[in-house]
Amino acid sequence: MDGDAGRDRLSRLRHTLRRRGIDALLVSQPDNRRYLSGYTAPDHGIQESAGFLLIPVAGSPLLLTDSRFTLQAEAEAPLFKVEMYRKGMLTLLEQLARKLDLRTLAFESDYFLHSVFLRLSALAKKRGLTLRPERGLVEQMRMIKDEHELDVLRQSTRLNETVFQSVYHTIEPGMTEREIALALELTMREMGAEGPSFDTIVAFGTNAARPHAVPTDRELRAGDLVLIDMGLVYRGYCSDMTRTFVAGKPDQTFIDRHRAVRQAMLAGIAAIRPGVTGAAVDRAARQVLIDAGYPVFGHGLGHGVGIAVHEEPRLSPRGTKQLRAGMVVTVEPGLYLADWGGIRLENMVIVTDQGCEVLNRDTTSLDL
Amino acid sequence: MDGDAGRDRLSRLRHTLRRRGIDALLVSQPDNRRYLSGYTAPDHGIQESAGFLLIPVAGSPLLLTDSRFTLQAEAEAPLFKVEMYRKGMLTLLEQLARKLDLRTLAFESDYFLHSVFLRLSALAKKRGLTLRPERGLVEQMRMIKDEHELDVLRQSTRLNETVFQSVYHTIEPGMTEREIALALELTMREMGAEGPSFDTIVAFGTNAARPHAVPTDRELRAGDLVLIDMGLVYRGYCSDMTRTFVAGKPDQTFIDRHRAVRQAMLAGIAAIRPGVTGAAVDRAARQVLIDAGYPVFGHGLGHGVGIAVHEEPRLSPRGTKQLRAGMVVTVEPGLYLADWGGIRLENMVIVTDQGCEVLNRDTTSLDL
Numbered sequence: 001m002d003g004d005a006g007r008d009r010l011s012r013l014r015h016t017l018r019r020r021g022i023d024a025l026l027v028s029q030p031d032n033r034r035y036l037s038g039y040t041a042p043d044h045g046i047q048e049s050a051g052f053l054l055i056p057v058a059g060s061p062l063l064l065t066d067s068r069f070t071l072q073a074e075a076e077a078p079l080f081k082v083e084m085y086r087k088g089m090l091t092l093l094e095q096l097a098r099k100l101d102l103r104t105l106a107f108e109s110d111y112f113l114h115s116v117f118l119r120l121s122a123l124a125k126k127r128g129l130t131l132r133p134e135r136g137l138v139e140q141m142r143m144i145k146d147e148h149e150l151d152v153l154r155q156s157t158r159l160n161e162t163v164f165q166s167v168y169h170t171i172e173p174g175m176t177e178r179e180i181a182l183a184l185e186l187t188m189r190e191m192g193a194e195g196p197s198f199d200t201i202v203a204f205g206t207n208a209a210r211p212h213a214v215p216t217d218r219e220l221r222a223g224d225l226v227l228i229d230m231g232l233v234y235r236g237y238c239s240d241m242t243r244t245f246v247a248g249k250p251d252q253t254f255i256d257r258h259r260a261v262r263q264a265m266l267a268g269i270a271a272i273r274p275g276v277t278g279a280a281v282d283r284a285a286r287q288v289l290i291d292a293g294y295p296v297f298g299h300g301l302g303h304g305v306g307i308a309v310h311e312e313p314r315l316s317p318r319g320t321k322q323l324r325a326g327m328v329v330t331v332e333p334g335l336y337l338a339d340w341g342g343i344r345l346e347n348m349v350i351v352t353d354q355g356c357e358v359l360n361r362d363t364t365s366l367d368l
Numbered sequence: 369m370d371g372d373a374g375r376d377r378l379s380r381l382r383h384t385l386r387r388r389g390i391d392a393l394l395v396s397q398p399d400n401r402r403y404l405s406g407y408t409a410p411d412h413g414i415q416e417s418a419g420f421l422l423i424p425v426a427g428s429p430l431l432l433t434d435s436r437f438t439l440q441a442e443a444e445a446p447l448f449k450v451e452m453y454r455k456g457m458l459t460l461l462e463q464l465a466r467k468l469d470l471r472t473l474a475f476e477s478d479y480f481l482h483s484v485f486l487r488l489s490a491l492a493k494k495r496g497l498t499l500r501p502e503r504g505l506v507e508q509m510r511m512i513k514d515e516h517e518l519d520v521l522r523q524s525t526r527l528n529e530t531v532f533q534s535v536y537h538t539i540e541p542g543m544t545e546r547e548i549a550l551a552l553e554l555t556m557r558e559m560g561a562e563g564p565s566f567d568t569i570v571a572f573g574t575n576a577a578r579p580h581a582v583p584t585d586r587e588l589r590a591g592d593l594v595l596i597d598m599g600l601v602y603r604g605y606c607s608d609m610t611r612t613f614v615a616g617k618p619d620q621t622f623i624d625r626h627r628a629v630r631q632a633m634l635a636g637i638a639a640i641r642p643g644v645t646g647a648a649v650d651r652a653a654r655q656v657l658i659d660a661g662y663p664v665f666g667h668g669l670g671h672g673v674g675i676a677v678h679e680e681p682r683l684s685p686r687g688t689k690q691l692r693a694g695m696v697v698t699v700e701p702g703l704y705l706a707d708w709g710g711i712r713l714e715n716m717v718i719v720t721d722q723g724c725e726v727l728n729r730d731t732t733s734l735d736l
Contacts, residue, residue, distance in 0.1 A: 044566070046414045047478065048678075067666070068580045109483035110415065114475075114501060117482045133482060182557060189550060198412070212436045298435065310416075 001038045005146060006079045009036055012141060014057050022106045022132055026093070027053035029111035031307040032138035034236060037061070037077040041069050046113060052089055053080070056100050064089055064096075090116070094123050102129060109133035136312075143304060143312050144326040150350055152237045153305070153328055157348055157359040160232050160239035163187045168364060173222050173247060177202040177215035180228070188232045197231035197238035197309040208244065208342035211299055211334060222248045225341050231309055238309040240330050242346035245365035254343075257294070257335055261343045262366060264288040264333035268301055268315070269349060272329070272356040278302075278319020285333045294335050297344075302330040305348060327351040328359075369406045373514060374447045377404055380509060382425050390474045390500055394461070395421035397479035399675040400506035402604060405429070405445040409437050414481060420457055421448070424468050432457055432464075458484070462491050470497060477501035504680075511672060511680050512694040518718055520605045521673070521696055525716055525727040528600050528607035531555045536732060541590050541615060545570040545583035548596070556600045565599035565606035565677040576612065576710035579667050579702060590616045593709045599677055606677040608698050610714035613733035622711075623736050625662070625703055629711045630734060632656040632701035636669055636683070637717060640697070640724040646670075646687020653701045662703050665712075670698040673716060695719040696727075 013036065017025055027033050030043045033053055041050035051065030051073060063073050063080040073082045085092040097105065107120070112133075124131050145153065167183050181200040188196055203213035204220055208227035220226065224247050231240035244261075246254055268285030282301040289296055300316025305328050313321040315329055323329075332346030345366070349356040381404065385393055395401050398411045401421055409418035419433030419441060431441050431448040441450045453460040465473065475488070480501075492499050513521065535551050549568040556564060571581035572588055576595035588594065592615050599608035612629075614622055636653030650669040657664055668684025673696050681689040683697055691697075700714030713734070717724040 068578075107482075109486065110481060112482040113478060114480040114482055114485045115477040115503060117485070118477065118501065133486065135483060182554070186550070186554060210436075 002148070003079065005148060006036070006038060009141065010055065010061060010079065013055060013138065016137060017055070017057050017106070020106075020132075020134075021104060022057070022134075023102045023104045024054055024056040024100065024106070025134070025137065026105060026107045027055065027138065028108050029138070031311075032108070032111075032142070035138060035142055035307055037063055037080050039063060039073050039077040039080070040236065041065075041072055046111065049089070052093075054093065054096060056102070059100065062096065064092055090119055090123060093120075094127065097123075097127060097129055104130045104132055106132040106134045106137070108135070108137075110135050139312055142306055144324060145306060145328055145350075146326070149237065149306065150326070150328070152235050153239070153348070153350070154359055156232065156234035156237045156239040157241070158361075159188075159191060159193060159234050160230065160241055161360065161362040163191055163193070163232065164228065164230060164241065164243070164362060164364075166191075168228075171220070171226065171247065173220050175220050176217045177204055177207065177220075178217055181215040184228070184230055193232035193234050194236070195233055197233050197240060201227065201229035201242075203227045203342070205341050206339065208344075209336045209338045209340070211297070211336065211342070211344070220247055223251075225250075225254060225343070227342060227344060229344065229346065236307055238305050238307070239359075240305055240309055240346065240348060241360055241362065242332055242344045243362065243364045244343040244345060250365075253340075258343050258345075258365065260289060260292045260294055261333055261335050261345050263292075265331055265345045265347065268331040268333065269347065269356060269358060272323060272331075272349060272351055274325050274351060274353065275322055277322055278313050278315040279317055281315045281323070281331075282317055282319060285331065289333065289335060295337070297334040297336060299334070302332055302346075304329050323351045325351050325353050370516070371447065373516060374404070374406060377509065378423065378429060378447065381423060381506065384505060385423070385425050385474070388474075388500075388502075389472060390425070390502075391470045391472045392422055392424040392468065392474070393502070393505065394473060394475045395423065395506065397476050397506070399679075400476070400479075400510070403506060403510055403675055405431055405448050407431060407441050407445040407448070408604065409433075409440055414479065417457070420461075422461065422464060424470070427468065430464065432460055458487055458491055461488075462495065465491075465495060465497055472498045472500055474500040474502045474505070476503070476505075478503050507680055510674055512692060513674060513696055513718075514694070517605065517674065518694070518696070520603050521607070521716070521718070522727055524600065524602035524605045524607040525609070526729075527556075527559060527561060527602050528598065528609055529728065529730040531559055531561070531600065532596065532598060532609065532611070532730060532732075534559075536596075539588070539594065539615065541588050543588050544585045545572055545575065545588075546585055549583040552596070552598055561600035561602050562604070563601055565601050565608060569595065569597035569610075571595045571710070573709050574707065576712075577704045577706045577708070579665070579704065579710070579712070588615050591619075593618075593622060593711070595710060595712060597712065597714065604675055606673050606675070607727075608673055608677055608714065608716060609728055609730065610700055610712045611730065611732045612711040612713060618733075618736065621708075626711050626713075626733065626736050628657060628660045628662055629701055629703050629713050630736075631660075633699055633713045633715065636699040636701065637715065637724060637726060640691060640699070640717060640719055642691055642693050642719060642721065644691055646681050646683040646689055646691070647685055649683045649691070649699075650685055650687060653699065657701065657703060663705070665702040665704060667702070670700050670714075672697050691719045693719050693721050
C-alpha cells in the first residue's frame with residue numbers, strides 16, 4: 001500500500017465515522033488493521049492480538065501495540081503514531097480517550113471478545129464514554145479494490161497457478177493426498193508466498209465427494225480423480241483456485257460430469273456484471289447442473305477474495321448484495337456424488353464496468 | 369482420550385456447574401471443546417467455528433456443528449449427541465434451550481464474540497433465559513493433567529527433540545533462518561506431528577536479542593550463535609523447547625553467558641514443587657542472572673503447556689497461582705543484549721508430588 005492509498009482509505013473511513021456521529025473507531029480485526037495501516041503482524045488467535053488501531057475523526061491515527069511489535073509497526077505503518085502499552089491495551093486506551101476527549105467510541109462487534117467488552121464497558125461508564133458496537137464498516141470498504149490491489153490479486157493468482165503447475169507435473173500413483181498438499185504448501189513458500197491462504201484440499205476419488213475434504217494418507221491409484229483446491233497469500237492478498245482431473249485417462253462419465261461443471265462455471269462467469277445480485281449469479285450457474293439432471297451443490301457459488309480469502313460479497317442463494325466494479329469473487333460450482341467422488345472447478349474474477357475479467361489462465365483438464 | 373477420562377471430565381464439570389447454579393454451559397473455545405469431547409476439528413479463526421458443546425447438568429451432552437463436520441464429530445466424540453445446525457448455531461440453541469427447559473445458560477466470555485453475544489441476549493430475553501458469562505471453568509480443569517495426558521506430553525517432547533536433532537545435524541553456514549525454520553516444520557509433519565505448536569523461531573546473532581524473533585533471510589556465518597525455539601503438536605498435545613548454540617566453536621563470552629542462563633534454568637527447575645507460586649519459581653531463576661550482573665529478561669520464566677502451547681499456570685512475577693502436582697510448565701530464562709545477541713534455554717517439566725520431572729533429554733550445547 002502506498003501513502004496515497006492509505007490516506008484515501010483513512011479519509012473515507014473518517015467521513016463514515018463523522019456521518020454516524022462517532023468520535024473514534026477502535027479496530028481489532030487483523031485484516032482491517034492491515035488494510036488501513038499497512039501493519040502486517042498477524043494475531044495468534046483473537047486472544048493474542050498484535051495490536052489495535054484507534055482512528056479519531058481528527059488528528060493522528062494511532063496504532064496501539066506491545067513491545068514485541070513496536071519496531072515493526074513503526075516501519076510498516078508510517079501514517080500512524082505508534083503507542084506502546086505495557087499494562088494492557090485498555091489502560092492505554094483509557095489514557096488516550098481522556099487525552100483526545102472522546103465521547104463516542106465505536107468498536108468492531110464482529111471481532112471483539114465479550115470479556116474485553118465487559119472491561120471496556122466498565123471503563124466507559126467511569127469516563128462517561130458512549131460505546132457503539134459497529135459491524136462491517138471497514139469490510140464494506142475492502143469489498144471494492146483499487147488498481148494496486150487488483151494488480152496484486154492478479155499476481156497472487158499467477159503465482160498460485162505456477163505453484164500448482166510445478167507440483168501437478170510430479171503427481172503419480174502411490175503419492176498420498178497429504179504428500180501432495182504438503183508439496184504444494186512448501187512450494188508456495190519457496191516461490192515467495194507468505195503461505196497458503198487456507199488449508200490446501202487434495203482429495204482422491206470418493207474423498208472428493210466432501211466439499212471440505214481434509215487430506216488423508218490415501219494413496220493415489222491410476223484412474224483416480226484428483227481434486228485440488230488451493231490458494232496462497234502474496235504481498236498480503238489471497239488467491240483461490242480449484243481444478244479436478246484424473247490420474248491417467250478419464251473415462252466418459254468423468255468427461256461428461258466435468259463438462260457439466262465447467263459449463264456451470266462459465267454460465268456463472270457470464271452472468272457477472274455490475275448491478276446483478278450474488279443470488280442471480282449463483283442461480284445462473286446452478287441452473288446448468290439442474291438442467292443436466294445433476295444434484296445441486298450444498299455450498300454457495302462463490303465469495304469475495306482480498307486480504308481475507310473469504311470476504312464479502314457472497315455469491316449464494318442468499319446473496320442480496322449487488323455486484324459493483326472492483327469487487328473480486330470466486331466462481332466455484334461443484335458436483336458431489338458420495339459413491340463416486342466430486343468435481344469442483346474454481347476461477348477468480350474481477351467485476352468490471354462491462355462484465356468481468358477472469359484472473360485464471362490455467363487450463364488443466366479444462367479442454368476435456 | 370478414552371471414554372473413562374471423558375466421563376470423568378464431564379462429571380467434574382457438571383459438579384462445578386451445579387455448584388454455581390448453572391443449567392448448561394455453552395463451550396466455544398476450541399481447546400476446551402477438544403478436551404471435553406475429543407472432537408479435534410480446529411476453528412479457522414473465531415468467526416469460522418467448527419462447532420460448540422452444550423453441556424447440561426443432566427442428560428446427554430451435545431455437540432452442535434454444521435454439515436461439514438457432523439461425520440467427524442460423531443466419530444471423535446462418542447459421548448456426545450451430535451446436533452446439526454442448518455440456519456446457524458443460535459437457531460438450534462434456541463430450540464434446545466426450550467426442549468431442555470434451560471433457565472440459566474453460561475457461556476465462555478473469553479472466547480465469545482460481542483456480536484454473537486448481542487444476538488444471544490436477544491434470544492435469552494425472548495425466552496426468559498438468564499445468561500452467565502464465565503471465565504476459565506474448563507481452563508482450570510485443563511491445568512492438571514491425567515496420566516494419559518502426561519504420557520502424550522512426554523511423547524510430544526520426545527518427538528520434538530528427534531525433529532530438532534535431525535535438522536540440527538544439517539545446519540551449516542550459508543543456510544538462512546527461514547530455511548532452517550521451514551526444514552523443522554516440514555520434518556515435524558514427516559515424522560508424524562499434526563504441525564508446529566507455534567511459529568518456529570530461528571534467530572542468528574543479534575537477531576536472537578529479540579525474544580519473539582521472526583525468521584529472516586539472514587545467512588548463517590561461522591561463529592554466529594543460533595537460537596531455536598520450537599514445538600509441535602502430537603496427538604493433540606504441545607511441546608516447546610529452546611536451545612542456543614554456536615555454528616562452530618563458541619568463544620568464552622558465549623560460554624560464560626550460556627552457563628549463566630543454564631544455571632538460571634536449573635535454579636528455576638529446582639524451585640518447582642507443589643505449593644510454591646509461579647512468582648517464586650520465576651524469582652529463583654531470575655535471581656541467578658541478577659547475581660551474575662546480567663540484565664533480566666522482559667518475559668515471564670514460563671507457562672503451562674497442554675492442548676494449548678500457552679496456558680495456565682504462568683511462571684512470572686505476577687504468578688500468584690500455587691503449583692500443583694500434574695501441572696506441566698516450561699522453564700525458559702533468557703539473556704538478551706541488543707548489540708550482541710541472545711541466549712534462551714527452555715525445558716518442559718511435570719510438577720510431581722516431590723518436585724518435578726524434566727521431560728527434555730536433549731543436551732545440545734548444555735555441556736559447555
